[in-house]
Amino acid sequence: MNTLRFGIAGLGNMGSIHARAICGGKIPRARLAAVSDPAADLSGYAPDAKVFPSTEEMIRSGEIDAILIATPHFSHTTIGIDALEQGLHVLVEKPISVHKADAERLIAAHTNPRQIFGALFNQRTDPHYTKIRDLIQTGELGEIRRVTWLITNWFRSQAYYNSSGWRATWSGEGGGVLLNQCPHHLDLFQWLFGMPSKVRAHCQFARFHDIEVEDDVTAFCEYPNGMTGTIITSTGEAPGTNRLEIAAERGRLVLEDEKISWKRNDIPTSEFCRTSSSGYATPTTCNIEIPIQGSGEQHNGILNNFVSAVLDGTPLIAPAEEGRHSVELANAMLMSTFLEKRIELPLDGAAYEALLQKKIATSKGNEKLARIPFSPKLTDKFGRPLDKHPSYSQP
Amino acid sequence: MNTLRFGIAGLGNMGSIHARAICGGKIPRARLAAVSDPAADLSGYAPDAKVFPSTEEMIRSGEIDAILIATPHFSHTTIGIDALEQGLHVLVEKPISVHKADAERLIAAHTNPRQIFGALFNQRTDPHYTKIRDLIQTGELGEIRRVTWLITNWFRSQAYYNSSGWRATWSGEGGGVLLNQCPHHLDLFQWLFGMPSKVRAHCQFARFHDIEVEDDVTAFCEYPNGMTGTIITSTGEAPGTNRLEIAAERGRLVLEDEKISWKRNDIPTSEFCRTSSSGYATPTTCNIEIPIQGSGEQHNGILNNFVSAVLDGTPLIAPAEEGRHSVELANAMLMSTFLEKRIELPLDGAAYEALLQKKIATSKGNEKLARIPFSPKLTDKFGRPLDKHPSYSQP
Numbered sequence: 107m108n109t110l111r112f113g114i115a116g117l118g119n120m121g122s123i124h125a126r127a128i129c130g131g132k133i134p135r136a137r138l139a140a141v142s143d144p145a146a147d148l149s150g151y152a153p154d155a156k157v158f159p160s161t162e163e164m165i166r167s168g169e170i171d172a173i174l175i176a177t178p179h180f181s182h183t184t185i186g187i188d189a190l191e192q193g194l195h196v197l198v199e200k201p202i203s204v205h206k207a208d209a210e211r212l213i214a215a216h217t218n219p220r221q222i223f224g225a226l227f228n229q230r231t232d233p234h235y236t237k238i239r240d241l242i243q244t245g246e247l248g249e250i251r252r253v254t255w256l257i258t259n260w261f262r263s264q265a266y267y268n269s270s271g272w273r274a275t276w277s278g279e280g281g282g283v284l285l286n287q288c289p290h291h292l293d294l295f296q297w298l299f300g301m302p303s304k305v306r307a308h309c310q311f312a313r314f315h316d317i318e319v320e321d322d323v324t325a326f327c328e329y330p331n332g333m334t335g336t337i338i339t340s341t342g343e344a345p346g347t348n349r350l351e352i353a354a355e356r357g358r359l360v361l362e363d364e365k366i367s368w369k370r371n372d373i374p375t376s377e378f379c380r381t382s383s384s385g386y387a388t389p390t391t392c393n394i395e396i397p398i399q400g401s402g403e404q405h406n407g408i409l410n411n412f413v414s415a416v417l418d419g420t421p422l423i424a425p426a427e428e429g430r431h432s433v434e435l436a437n438a439m440l441m442s443t444f445l446e447k448r449i450e451l452p453l454d455g456a457a458y459e460a461l462l463q464k465k466i467a468t469s470k471g472n473e474k475l476a477r478i479p480f481s482p483k484l485t486d487k488f489g490r491p492l493d494k495h496p497s498y499s500q501p
Numbered sequence: 502m503n504t505l506r507f508g509i510a511g512l513g514n515m516g517s518i519h520a521r522a523i524c525g526g527k528i529p530r531a532r533l534a535a536v537s538d539p540a541a542d543l544s545g546y547a548p549d550a551k552v553f554p555s556t557e558e559m560i561r562s563g564e565i566d567a568i569l570i571a572t573p574h575f576s577h578t579t580i581g582i583d584a585l586e587q588g589l590h591v592l593v594e595k596p597i598s599v600h601k602a603d604a605e606r607l608i609a610a611h612t613n614p615r616q617i618f619g620a621l622f623n624q625r626t627d628p629h630y631t632k633i634r635d636l637i638q639t640g641e642l643g644e645i646r647r648v649t650w651l652i653t654n655w656f657r658s659q660a661y662y663n664s665s666g667w668r669a670t671w672s673g674e675g676g677g678v679l680l681n682q683c684p685h686h687l688d689l690f691q692w693l694f695g696m697p698s699k700v701r702a703h704c705q706f707a708r709f710h711d712i713e714v715e716d717d718v719t720a721f722c723e724y725p726n727g728m729t730g731t732i733i734t735s736t737g738e739a740p741g742t743n744r745l746e747i748a749a750e751r752g753r754l755v756l757e758d759e760k761i762s763w764k765r766n767d768i769p770t771s772e773f774c775r776t777s778s779s780g781y782a783t784p785t786t787c788n789i790e791i792p793i794q795g796s797g798e799q800h801n802g803i804l805n806n807f808v809s810a811v812l813d814g815t816p817l818i819a820p821a822e823e824g825r826h827s828v829e830l831a832n833a834m835l836m837s838t839f840l841e842k843r844i845e846l847p848l849d850g851a852a853y854e855a856l857l858q859k860k861i862a863t864s865k866g867n868e869k870l871a872r873i874p875f876s877p878k879l880t881d882k883f884g885r886p887l888d889k890h891p892s893y894s895q896p
Contacts, residue, residue: 252717254733256649258748263773266780306701313727314774322647324721324729332708334719336731338649343748344773344783345764353653353738369740378658378739379709385661388739448841 110413111139113170115161115185116177117146120199123405124174126151133409135417139170161185165192172416175199178272179279183208187215195222197412200289202429204280205462206437206455209430216426222415224408227424229290230297231402234361239298241359248355248374253299253335259346260287260339267317274317275471280462282319284436288339292432295337301431302327302335306448307439314342318469325439357391366396505808506534508565510556510580511572512541515594518800519569521546528804530812534565556580560587567811570594573667574674578603582610590617592807595684597824599675600857601832601850604825611821617810619803622819624685625692626797629756634693643750643769648694648730654741655682655734662712669712670866675857677714679831683734687827690732696826697722697730701843702834709737713864720834752786761791
């Protein structure tokens with residue numbers, strides 16, 4: 107095989123971007139063979155791609171080798187499982203699922219190692235983050251003591267939330283900023299620092315918008331070695347901040363405004379603390395500015411890596427299995443708020459699913475969503491027919 | 502009266518600084534009349550000041566009009582009550598007391614409004630903070646939505662903690678970074694933003710040092726209007742950070758590296774959120790840099806203001822009564838950690854005192870402290886004779 111035939115499920119915001127990238131030659135060894143979206147209009151850029159009225163038919167058509175799932179969140183699991191069972195390679199948008207139990211079901215369906223199963227965590231290609239990851243993994247920074255990440259540059263207006271009935275509802279998205287905007291950073295957080303052992307969070311629901319779900323979050327993470335992590339995110343602040351601060355044995359590193367600034371301690375902090383005869387002195391430091399060009403290949407980088415994984419056996423940048431962690435972090439933050447307590451990880455996925463089901467049962471989104479056309483044969487992991495769910499259009 | 506005769510209780514780190522300021526002419530209308538400290542050596546700069554072996558005698562000597570209390574924390578309450586009852590003006594170092602119940606006892610002893618009772622919150626004279634307070638109080642910033650304050654530039658070595666038996670013990674200080682280093686910022690926090698209604702904190706004890714008390718804190722504050730506040734402080738990080746970020750209706754203000762940077766929204770965030778027809782746009786902003794010279798008069802400013810309050814009736818910059826808030830915040834953060842739950846304010850002072858007493862009962866500091874000379878007649882607010890407490894020397 108020299109060319110990978112892609113089918114894209116869902117031609118909304120992200121699906122369209124991927125379709126145009128493939129058709130525009132940005133993914134050299136990929137071809138857009140089909141899409142499944144009742145509202146698809148490919149006339150402008152992909153007149154040869156087949157349009158299937160349902161994802162199920164596209165999966166079984168024999169026209170595609172790989173499916174890119176860019177439908178609303180809840181259907182990622184259902185479509186992903188179906189596609190894996192039918193032998194396709196699968197590339198799934200974030201979040202891989204809405205909740206941990208679903209993520210585990212999806213991952214469990216990936217039994218054939220020759221099927222490539224990736225997730226669209228495009229920010230893993232950003233050289234700022236790959237550089238920081240190198241500094242951590244090579245031990246250059248030394249043991250990490252504290253991480254504080256302000257990610258409040260996700261401002262969305264009320265008009266954004268009004269643009270579609272499924273948005274920011276429990277039944278449509280299964281959460282707010284943690285499930286829609288922030289999964290990238292939750293993924294990067296665990297990719298850089300590993301998973302915490304405990305999570306305590308304070309989510310505010312509908313604080314800034316007329317929605318059902320969380321649009322403001324402050325979360326505190328504990329690690330077995332004492333490391334602490336604070337994540338603050340919101341879609342209600344403007345202008346927002348994206349500032350990652352890492353306090354480590356070898357000093358303090360800050361990523362902000364695309365710049366990495368590292369004040370490097372000449373002596374590790376704990377050694378200085380033990381050996382200094384002065385009560386107030388601090389280790390001498392040097393200032394290291396790390397030049398970074400651009401923000402990497404982003405979505406196209408992930409798509410090319412996926413194609414290369416299928417055709418050449420290249421390791422994936424973002425295996426879908428690793429997508430379970432950002433889902434678990436988001437779930438733990440919501441669960442901590444629902445139950446008003448600290449959550450120990452690993453999270454009890456069934457308990458979280460039960461809590462989420464209660465939210466969905468009273469979700470205003472249910473009636474809005476019923477109006478959206480659907481492939482009726484698939485059911486979601488709550489056992490509801492998918493025609494109660496939005497699986498296709500992201501207007 | 503044209504000159505205020507000061508007596509300083511405790512000639513340790515801070516007491517010596519205040520004594521030298523007075524004797525050096527920095528407080529024009531004040532005279533250092535006496536000190537109480539068995540280890541006092543004033544020969545170099547204040548040969549005329551009387552040295553009393555006990556604070557009790559100094560208070561009753563008739564030689565002083567005002568007492569400046571710069572002894573270790575626990576004795577602030579006892580000495581302060583004694584001095585107020587004897588009719589002196591009182592200026593007390595931070596924290597005014599170690600815990601809320603003691604602070605209330607101390608404040609209750611201030612019954613005569615003609616006695617001036619101030620606290621040494623010198624950072625209230627810093628023009629960075631007075632400017633930010635102006636921007637808040639005049640409504641320039643608009644309603645505040647989130648505050649994140651990283652205050653980790655309090656690094657102390659193990660040698661610092663080893664320098665005295667009372668340091669960083671439950672019996673000697675009644676806490677760690679929250680009671681010793683951070684009270685200034687806790688005071689500024691409530692001075693700028695008011696008191697929260699709920700506090701959830703995660704304190705780590707002896708994380709970075711061989712001590713009994715907290716040297717690392719992440720605290721989350723909730724306000725009735727939804728405002729959130731996160732405070733992170735530590736004596737174990739180097740190089741540290743002091744960065745205050747305020748997200749408000751009128752944009753984002755950051756104080757860091759002595760600079761105030763304000764990205765001001767042309768339209769308030771919530772109005773833009775409601776009225777924008779774009780889903781992703783943010784309000785246009787202008788960048789405002791606010792030039793600030795120096796860091797204000799600090800300790801000498803507070804001393805001069807105190808003298809002026811006594812002699813001229815000038816309002817105090819930091820009335821001691823307001824010192825109860827920083828104590829309550831510190832107590833709430835510790836209590837939240839002890840009980841592993843969110844604490845509602847106002848805090849139950851008696852309940853916190855009982856928790857603290859348990860810590861003190863098993864404190865390693867007790868035996869170390871017994872060796873420090875004391876005025877035996879005064880008892881502390883736990884009913885223990887003060888000869889179990891350090892009241893004088895801060896070596």
